[in-house]
Amino acid sequence: MTTLSVLTVLATIAGSAMAFSNGFQAIKIFHRKSAADVSEITYIILTAGAFIWILYGFEISSFPIIISNGIGFVVTVITLIGCVLYSKEK
Numbered sequence: 001m002t003t004l005s006v007l008t009v010l011a012t013i014a015g016s017a018m019a020f021s022n023g024f025q026a027i028k029i030f031h032r033k034s035a036a037d038v039s040e041i042t043y044i045i046l047t048a049g050a051f052i053w054i055l056y057g058f059e060i061s062s063f064p065i066i067i068s069n070g071i072g073f074v075v076t077v078i079t080l081i082g083c084v085l086y087s088k089e090k
Helices: 003-021 023-032 040-059 063-086
Strands: none
Touching (some): 003 023, 023 063, 040 063
């Protein structure tokens, strides 16, 4: 395995782990049924950014960028759904 291949694998793993880290916020929102302390604008920006990075990844044919940002996009969309469902305190 060449150095570039190792770096590609490591970048994919690290990027995916970073993308999954937003999932902990989503879990907390759905578990507590509250998004009172969550900034929706943060997740809107993260979602838009991930989408743009996905497009860029396709443009340059970069597997690590497409995979890690694809995961990030899905996780932030789930978090936003939780924000919409549970943003109003009951």
